[in-house]
Amino acid sequence: MLKFLSRPAVKLVERYLPDPYVFVLLLTLVAAAAAIGVERQTPLSVLRYWGDGFWNLLTFSMQMLLVLVTGFMLASSPPVRRLLAKLASQADNAAKAIVLVSVVSLAASWINWGFGLVVGALFAKELARQVRVDYRLLIASAYSGFIVWHGGLAGSIPLVIATEGHFASDRIGVIPTTETIFSLFNLAIVAVLFIVVPLVNRWMLPDESESVFVERHMLDDATPRRQLPMRPAEHLENSVALSWLVGIPGLVFLLDHFLLRGGGLNLNIVNFLFLFLALVLHRTPRQLLDSLYEAVKGGAGIVIQFPFYAGIMAIMVESGLAETLSEGFVSIADADSLPFWSFISAGVLNLFVPSGGGQWAVQAPVMLPAAEALGASVPKIAMAVAWGDAWTNLLQPFWALPVLAIAGLKAKDIMGFCLVQLVITGVIIALGLTFL
Template identity: 55%
Template sequence: MKALTSFFDRMVQRYLPDAFLFAIILTFVVFILGIIFTDSGPVQMVEHWGTGFWDLLAFAMQMSLVVVTGYILASTPIVKKLLTKLSSLAKTPPQAVFLVTFVAIIACLINYGFGLVVGALFAIHVARRVPAVDYRILIASAYSGMLVWHGGFSGSIPLTIATPGHFLEDKIQLIPVAETIFSPFNIFVVITMLITLPIFNRFLLKSSNIGAQTKFSNLNIPEEDEKEDDFVPDTPAEKLENSQLVSLVIGMMGLVFIFYHFVWNELNLNINIVNFTFLFLGILFHRTPKRFLDTVTEGIKNAGGIIIQFPFYAGIMGMMVGSGLSHMISNWFVSFSSDYTLPFFTFISAGIVNFFIPSGGGQWAVQGPIMIDAAILLNADIAKTAMAVAWGDAWTNMIQPFWALPVLAIAGLKVRDIMGFCVMILLFSFIPIALGLLIF
């Protein structure tokens, strides 16, 4: 395991480019594959690319706000003290990795956006508490929590097929979460991950012979609580900017909406309400508009990679769908599947398709109809087939920088810093997911 971990880490450090260049290279790869394996010519592939380029604008804004609002909230004294206190549970590097992995998994089961921010921020505080830990493995452990998000309460595929009016309702009706999220198969995989992944990441730490540590001066969150500003407002404008009453009133309005949202929607936690909650708690905890806006200015710096890279992934999705490449990959796996093996091969094909279409909802819109038709034709378990797409989408997130961007932005690292370890996590996580699909 040590030799394998070192090998992947060396290869990634040497050959994996920056996340932006990775998206560019992936664009070229899909462009060429589309020309070779489909009827689309170069001009058509460019058309597919350009047409889809802006399809993820709303999602890119959501993920940018995940990073910014998470940074805002984490920069408040009350939250920093809370994270610091929780991080004190870790005394040694193995304990640090175990604790971060466990917390990240729990947070991602609640909500993937919440888990991304909490995992990364908590890892930073644990690293400050245990400076001897390999910081890169700690951040990789925080990101590994994303493996379970589709099996949790914010899984887009199981929630979609349980919602009236979804686009496949005429074929499969409504499938309740009792048959997906709370199915024996899914519970087995989630619990197995919760128990074994923290242990595996501890062994991953022991397998690393990398002694280099990341300097905390490069991190985005201040190490010490900021001192109170001695500035005394003089003009009416300055008094308004430093008014605690303004922050209190608008903050309380936000909290009232949050309360009624959960009353009306029965504790439904989606990415928008997570961002809304982070934003208005940040306004309240920073106490004045000026302190809040100063933190916003710093936090926005972390969202640059998301803003510029997500359109390129949308363009890749456009080429995959427009050329028919995604259908071709899915249909090839279906061609040699049976009712028993279809969920397993669906999982594998979804993992491949996810590399090019990393949005869970987008992938389901593309791959879902193909796999559901196959499940109906082969008389396979429809709910398990749908969850197989979900787990395939989550599985290869470990080697797809798309979802790692918010974590890396908060942590102050590059994709090559963690990807070698994420390859090992990918290989390990295949085992419980595959067992769950084949046994239950």
């Protein structure tokens, strides 16, 4: 049945979903029109919100670009290539490949979202080198594991409210992760998704006559021909000692961070880990640079699109449109249904504000007073917003950009399959938040 249902979804998306850059331009116009029409903002005010906020994601944009580049460099190192190849050899047919990449992506995304995006995509490429499988569904399966990130160890909302002095601490205090990430209802949702997401991906596998395959040589990264170093500078570029003298201290810093200082994973630490592992495993600066030149080719979408999303977020927040949207859902809720409506409102808002932390800053002032007034569970409301933010990432191409860049595909190639997952996972998460 899912194979049958996925066909029209894939065709619909392939026909009507524009390139993510066009998508963000359309979202910009929709957000601006809504701010003018609904919030009665003047066109000049909206223009100022947009322009003033356009560069607010520069730090995050660089972090995301580094997720792509450092992850690619690490995965292209000879030892990691061998490891991925060995793991991929466990799948000897298309069905096993789809299930395996789904599970690996889910596990990696639950640990850290940046880690999951890169690992899932790179592992999918390695599977495609060894197994004849629909490449679109394989990459969609790698991306679908991202659904669990906000219910995992790096979930920004549960980590924010577990931090002393967070912006809403005077209202709700500090809520430990035992009541959010490691609560029974959240772990149950994660466990069900770990079962359902791989199965749904497997059941969407098209017949061979309808599948889209890629040849192995199209997946291999360009490797420059090696020449013996002649000049002193070339000896430095091919020096293993130079790479290790810098790379090994970087890894020692990470050991200190995790073991002695008790630090955790965040985006900067993930990028630091990827970079210095790549530095050591590539052995020479020249090999690392060759990998870097190949990696940066896929970063164009991140560079051009993230500033537009920053502008959209500014319009939504500064005009009051995000708050109005949240209040509209809250107004029809009671204590039992508030988690559900928080989840739905967060899912809708995520299309325009694709940032977990930014979204919580917008929705918390609306959701928290509503939870207190209705007697609803504050930890569950927070996790409902977190799950809503993660859920519609299956439809929002913003987070798929690193995956698509690594895979060499366009959003329309995978989003049809993700649309089916959106419906099924939405039902599971909504039921879990409502009844558990």
